[in-house]
Amino acid sequence: MKSLLNTNTSIVFENHHSSSFLNELSEYLQIDQQSRYVHQFENSHGKGQILFIEIEKGFEVELLQLHLNEALHVQPIPSEENTRWNVSICNDYIYAKELSELTPNNYPYCVVLSSSSASNTRVFPANCPIFSFSLTFSKNWIEANIIQDLKEDPAERLNEIIQTNEPVFMIDNIDIDLHRIVDTLLNEDIYQQNTKLLFYRTALDLTLMFFKKLINKSIFIPTNQHFKKRDIQKIHEINEVILADLSKPCPSIEELSKSVGMSTAKFKTLYKAIFNNSVYNYHLNERLVQARKFLQSGKYTINEVAYMVGFNYPSSFSRIFKKTFGQSPLQFMGLHYEEGQEE
The missing domain is CATH 1.10.10.60 (Homeodomain-like)
Structure with missing residues (x-):
């Protein structure tokens, strides 16, 4: 399917095909100078840096850091089957409509899981810093590199997710672990000669962390678990307080549960569901x-x-x-x- 350029404020491309997306984005932004991995520009459209690396066949990494002078609508063309999957960490205003039910936290980012048959339009607003770090996997790559190394129950759970051909689009607040990935990308000089090595390490860290969280249901928690978003947010907030000063002893369960207005039983259950571990x-x-x-x-x-x-x-x-x-x-x-x- 050929990707198309619609108007000067909208690009259309094949969903989760980074080459198609980058071709359209480069054409729209009139990017001329391109290095092996990095596309940089500063012109009438704005300024920014775009990085794309194919780590290996079926595993791609893409980083956008943009500041545009005009809002841009990013519209994927869904595929008929879910042959590719994408995990993105991005500004929480890029999917503003879908984020309406999320509780804001201290991090201005969200995490998204989507399949290639989904239609998940994004809006890159004008005059705002835009950050998006994405991993794209083929279904075959997930089967060969993730599922085959899992134990039976988590393998079945993940396999059930990726075998569906129904559109999948799931979005949630970012947590402290995922935010550390963002810190790595923002604080290290990732556009220099060691880019591929750094991105391989960062992408691998995020991949393993993300699939662990997905399997353990600590992100994208199903509504049938009866966990309220606000309660989940409270657990994340108190966990950040605990981790802020590791020289201090961990407060008791009684103190923690009281501080967030929960029973000790509810606090322990919810904490375990989110972090797959006891608080201690x-x-x-x-x-x-x-x-x-x-x-x-x-x-x-x-x-x-x-x-x-x-x-x-x-x-x-x-x-x-x-x-x-x-x-x-x-x-x-x-x-x-x-x-x-x-x-």
Whole structure:
């Protein structure tokens, strides 16, 4: 099916075919100079950068950072079957109509899952910063690289989703984990010579994180779960408060549930559904991940890191770190020591 250019404020393309979309967008924006991966422009239409990389056959990455002088309607032509799937993190105003039932949070982004048979028109408004990071997968790629490595129950759940030929369009608030992906893209110099390596790593991180959340129903939670959007938002908000200072102990379930106006039973159930973990285990994992970053920096001693992530006793920190990561903090730092010296 040939993609068409409608008017100077609308582009039409084959849904989830990045080459078709980028061809039409480049024509509309009159982009002349193009490097291997990056399209940059600054002209009467506005300015911005567009990056597209095919990581491997059936797995593509696309990043848009635009500031347009005129609103642009982006209209996909649906396919007859769901041969391709797309995951996007983008500004929450791009799908303004569909977002009407979502509760705003601290992050100005949303996450979207859509299939190639869906018609999910976007609007890039004028005079607004536009951010969109998208992963596009063929159905065959998902089957070969995701489903075959899953256990039976999650494999069945994901397979059920991708085998349908009905249009799929699901949208939700972004959470703290997905927001970290955005931070990586906004804070690193991604338009330089190491672009493909960085995007491969970032795309892989997002892919694994996204499918884990999808399987565990921590995003796009079905209405038959009877979870209210506002309650889900409260859990995300309190979780961010907990993670804001990892040197402090995690509050009790009683304190947390009271702070969000829930019973302890409801809080634990909802937290487990969203993060696929108990609040204490999630908090501990985040402390250890942060500890690993501190150790890797080489700026702190093991004792300092232990106290920075809320451990009162460095020996306990070393023991739990080794149990979690398979090596002691000293081993992780690459130091040589004799047996028994680490404590």
